[in-house]
Amino acid sequence: MDLLLLEKALLALFFAATVAAAISRLCRKRFKLPIGPIPVPVFGNWLQVGDNLNHRVLAKLAKKYGDIFMLRMGQRNLVIVSSPELAKEVLKTQGVEFGSRTRSVVFDIFSGEGQDMTFAVYGDHWRKMRRIMTVPFFTSKVVQQYSRCWEEEAASMVEDFKKNPQASTSGIGVRIRLQLLMHNNMYRIMFDKTFEGESDPLFVNLHDLNIKRAVLAHSLAYNYGDFIPIFRPFLRGYLNICKEINEKRLQVFDFFIQERKNVIASSTNKRRDHQGLRFPGIDHILEAQEKGEINEENVRYIVENVNIGGIDTVTRSLEWAIAELANHPKVQKKLQVELDTVLERGLQITEPDTHKLPYLQAVIKETLRLRMALPLLVPHMNINDAKLDGYDIPAESRISVNAWWLANNPAHWKDPEQFRPDRFLEEESHVQVNGNDFRYIPFGLGRRSCPGIVMALPMFCITLGRLVQNYDILVPPGQSEIDTTERAGQFSLHILKPYKVVFKPRSI
Numbered sequence: 001m002d003l004l005l006l007e008k009a010l011l012a013l014f015f016a017a018t019v020a021a022a023i024s025r026l027c028r029k030r031f032k033l034p035i036g037p038i039p040v041p042v043f044g045n046w047l048q049v050g051d052n053l054n055h056r057v058l059a060k061l062a063k064k065y066g067d068i069f070m071l072r073m074g075q076r077n078l079v080i081v082s083s084p085e086l087a088k089e090v091l092k093t094q095g096v097e098f099g100s101r102t103r104s105v106v107f108d109i110f111s112g113e114g115q116d117m118t119f120a121v122y123g124d125h126w127r128k129m130r131r132i133m134t135v136p137f138f139t140s141k142v143v144q145q146y147s148r149c150w151e152e153e154a155a156s157m158v159e160d161f162k163k164n165p166q167a168s169t170s171g172i173g174v175r176i177r178l179q180l181l182m183h184n185n186m187y188r189i190m191f192d193k194t195f196e197g198e199s200d201p202l203f204v205n206l207h208d209l210n211i212k213r214a215v216l217a218h219s220l221a222y223n224y225g226d227f228i229p230i231f232r233p234f235l236r237g238y239l240n241i242c243k244e245i246n247e248k249r250l251q252v253f254d255f256f257i258q259e260r261k262n263v264i265a266s267s268t269n270k271r272r273d274h275q276g277l278r279f280p281g282i283d284h285i286l287e288a289q290e291k292g293e294i295n296e297e298n299v300r301y302i303v304e305n306v307n308i309g310g311i312d313t314v315t316r317s318l319e320w321a322i323a324e325l326a327n328h329p330k331v332q333k334k335l336q337v338e339l340d341t342v343l344e345r346g347l348q349i350t351e352p353d354t355h356k357l358p359y360l361q362a363v364i365k366e367t368l369r370l371r372m373a374l375p376l377l378v379p380h381m382n383i384n385d386a387k388l389d390g391y392d393i394p395a396e397s398r399i400s401v402n403a404w405w406l407a408n409n410p411a412h413w414k415d416p417e418q419f420r421p422d423r424f425l426e427e428e429s430h431v432q433v434n435g436n437d438f439r440y441i442p443f444g445l446g447r448r449s450c451p452g453i454v455m456a457l458p459m460f461c462i463t464l465g466r467l468v469q470n471y472d473i474l475v476p477p478g479q480s481e482i483d484t485t486e487r488a489g490q491f492s493l494h495i496l497k498p499y500k501v502v503f504k505p506r507s508i
């Protein structure tokens with residue numbers, strides 16, 4: 001059976017090669033394409049460059065081919081943009097033309113074939129979903145309403161570390177505890193719900209499914225199915241696992257949605273106060289469903305987008321920041337001095353304080369510069385043929401802005417490989433996180449930029465601030481530093497090995 005399949009695939013491959021070569025000859029006549037390595041039929045540049053096209057590999061290729069270059073990966077065109085000027089062109093000036101998302105076999109599954117917002121093509125559906133999600137999740141009112149919760153979650157983590165004797169001696173891992181904190185932060189906004197601890201069975205199940213989804217979606221293992229569609233039958237096993245995990249996650253989301261529906265149904269105080277935003281985010285989403293603006297699937301995938309967009313990015317960034325502070329005690333000391341000076345001794349940082357702490361903000365900016373959570377943003381796509389920098393960009397090309405390279409290119413930054421937050425108080429003091437300078441766009445910019453920035457920054461400031469106020473964060477005994485080797489996936493950047501750090505209580 002498998003041999004028959006292989007035989008058919010090879011025949012189809014030969015046929016596709018001939019057709020592709022003919023088409024590419026025709027195309028070359030018509031299009032002035034960005035330069036790049038010379039592609040071979042069928043595989044294009046895939047065998048030359050491999051499929052681990054992470055931010056560092058692409059930065060190397062940019063040095064060779066320039067600020068815009070094209071890779072032909074099987075049947076897919078990948079255009080990589082590596083200068084602030086071209087990033088501006090893609091994200092802002094031609095934001096509509098390049099404002100869609102590429103399709104992918106795996107993301108089609110995890111987005112319910114475009115039922116969500118993050119992976120939706122640019123158009124009416126995306127506009128509607130983004131509008132509906134904005135009031136309950138992405139405004140400063142949400143920050144006002146929930147910052148007290150985020151402060152409580154940070155305080156609870158600080159207390160947990162105090163109770164654990166290993167935290168102040170041999171050191172403890174932080175990843176799962178940060179995941180718990182972020183699940184609580186986001187589930188309080190969505191459902192007014194918290195998990196009781198790392199061993200709460202609901203948290204264990206949800207966390208496990210969210211991690212599995214992230215691993216499957218960010219893996220490089222399925223690329224060939226996107227690059228050369230006739231290879232897709234070989235991906236059947238992988239795609240079945242994706243479907244299974246997706247279904248299980250949706251069932252968990254359904255549980256929370258139904259629980260909230262029951263509360264609403266039994267409540268005498270019917271529904272929400274829009275201006276005051278006193279009710280959890282899901283109420284607003286369910287109201288949009290009742291009005292017929294969105295359907296049940298959209299509701300489920302909104303919950304999915306908040307899980308993926310909100311939890312993993314902030315958790316991973318906090319994980320990087322803690323590791324960098326352990327490795328840079330002088331930076332940590334300076335941060336403690338700022339917190340001790342600006343806040344009255346003993347007072348714990350709250351959201352309004354975060355605006356008065358420039359060094360804390362600089363530490364966060366530097367973490368997001370050097371260890372950008374989404375170094376290539378989320379891939380963009382042009383639905384129609386387009387022009388960029390004088391080149392023709394064929395319709396449905398995948399456009400990756402190498403935001404990490406923009407923020408780490410030595411041509412634009414002093415000693416970019418160093419973790420040096422002071423740069424944001426000195427030579428880069430004008431640079432803000434909201435994208436006022438196209439060399440620094442960790443949240444993207446323009447139509448598809450991150451709407452979660454409004455909550456991500458205060459959560460980041462409060463959590464990191466509380467840890468540093470209460471503890472000296474140290475490398476464990478017998479170790480010279482935390483290993484900060486990177487692991488880059490499809491478009492995410494994680495720390496490779498979960499690490500341990502010591503939290504030595506400070507006398508406040």
Ligand code: HEM
Pocket residue numbers: 091117118119130137305306307309310311313314317368372373374377378379380442443444445447448449450451452453455456
């Ligand atoms: C999109 C970064 C936190 C929700 C994005 C994009 C980036 C990004 C780079 C893609 C921009 C583009 O394609 O041009 C980050 C970083 C975060 C963070 C670095 C934290 C450190 C959050 C949070 C949420 C969130 C807390 C809350 C739910 C989203 C959504 C999108 C998005 C829904 C898709 C927007 C669209 O396609 O229209 N984020 N994000 N993010 N982010 Fe975030």
